[in-house]
Amino acid sequence: MIKRFTKGDHSIFHGDIVEVLKSSHIKNGTVDLIFADPPYNIGKNFNGRKDRWSSRAVYMKWCKEWLELAIAKLKPTGSMYVMAATQFFPDFDLLLRSRIEILSRIVWAYDSSGVQAKNNYGSLYEPILYCVKDKYNYVFNSQDILITTKTGAERRLIDYRSNPPKPYNNTKVPGNVWHFSRVRYRMEEYEVHPTQKPKVLLERIIKASSRKKSLVLDLFAGTFTTSTVAKEQNRKSIAIEIDEDFVKIGLRRLEIRRSYKFQKLEKQKKPYIKKNKKSEDENVIISKGAKILPITKKNRKIV
Numbered sequence: 651m652i653k654r655f656t657k658g659d660h661s662i663f664h665g666d667i668v669e670v671l672k673s674s675h676i677k678n679g680t681v682d683l684i685f686a687d688p689p690y691n692i693g694k695n696f697n698g699r700k701d702r703w704s705s706r707a708v709y710m711k712w713c714k715e716w717l718e719l720a721i722a723k724l725k726p727t728g729s730m731y732v733m734a735a736t737q738f739f740p741d742f743d744l745l746l747r748s749r750i751e752i753l754s755r756i757v758w759a760y761d762s763s764g765v766q767a768k769n770n771y772g773s774l775y776e777p778i779l780y781c782v783k784d785k786y787n788y789v790f791n792s793q794d795i796l797i798t799t800k801t802g803a804e805r806r807l808i809d810y811r812s813n814p815p816k817p818y819n820n821t822k823v824p825g826n827v828w829h830f831s832r833v834r835y836r837m838e839e840y841e842v843h844p845t846q847k848p849k850v851l852l853e854r855i856i857k858a859s860s861r862k863k864s865l866v867l868d869l870f871a872g873t874f875t876t877s878t879v880a881k882e883q884n885r886k887s888i889a890i891e892i893d894e895d896f897v898k899i900g901l902r903r904l905e906i907r908r909s910y911k912f913q914k915l916e917k918q919k920k921p922y923i924k925k926n927k928k929s930e931d932e933n934v935i936i937s938k939g940a941k942i943l944p945i946t947k948k949n950r951k952i953v
């Protein structure tokens with residue numbers, strides 16, 4: 651059964667992806683931008699729901715079904731970003747290249763302080779396929795996503811090839827390797843979900859590939875990062891999610907509901923205990939004249 655929640659320009663569909671896309675809720679040819687961050691088939695635990703299919707073929711058959719339904723929702727000028735696990739990226743690439751134009755194969759790279767693989771090279775990136783329906787007619791607001799260059803004006807270099815010489819540009823359009831850290835549980839935006847995507851990642855995608863009032867469709871909403879950013883950026887949004895607890899995150903983040911089934915919707919507490927003031931102070935370094943001293947009972951007196 652599909653449940654719909656709407657307020658203003660933002661809707662949530664609580665239900666199965668294929669069922670929602672097959673229903674008449676979202677008309678074909680109406681969506682400007684799709685973001686697809688599906689279960690990766692790598693054994694994550696989505697609130698008790700499986701992230702493991704019986705074989706690669708069975709997983710890709712399911713992906714093909716929702717991908718084809720999703721592509722039909724796009725306007726002729728529409729764009730789509732699809733994330734995948736590194737090991738399934740080639741399958742997605744082969745599947746999509748015959749149905750839509752793949753313009754970039756993006757690497758979202760991050761560092762990890764956690765335990766990494768010991769018998770091979772641990773995975774420190776996630777691939778994103780950037781696709782458009784028509785490679786001659788699509789939205790790409792390059793000026794809205796400029797980043798600062800490391801060379802050029804930041805180092806005050808002068809371009810002597812131009813006449814007269816002038817300072818190098820200090821901004822550029824990002825390339826296809828993106829460095830954003832993952833959402834850590836101490837971050838303000840953290841929600842209780844195993845694979846939350848950072849807002850900065852969606853900001854770049856939404857700013858580049860949609861305009862104000864465009865319709866953004868998130869196929870696997872999770873913590874509803876996509877719709878949250880879409881709302882902040884003045885876009886319309888539709889999000890699909892099968893899990894009721896995750897839908898509650900969306901209802902709260904998008905301010906569609908204050909309560910659900912007679913319960914107030916509140917952000918779940920972050921599962922860590924804050925250091926108390928005293929123990930934080932003990933780690934602080936203070937300076938006395940030219941000397942740097944750790945705070946100890948004795949040094950406190952000097953201060």
Ligand SMILES: C[S@@+](CC[C@H](N)C(=O)[O-])C[C@H]1O[C@@H](n2cnc3c(N)ncnc32)[C@H](O)[C@@H]1O
Nearest residue numbers: 666667687696846847870871872873875891892
């Ligand atoms: C990788 S997560 C998405 C994370 C999201 N992009 C975020 O930033 O939080 C995939 C989500 O798809 C949901 N999901 C799994 N199977 C689904 C299905 N058949 N229909 C709709 N949603 C599904 C899971 O509950 C999970 O929250």
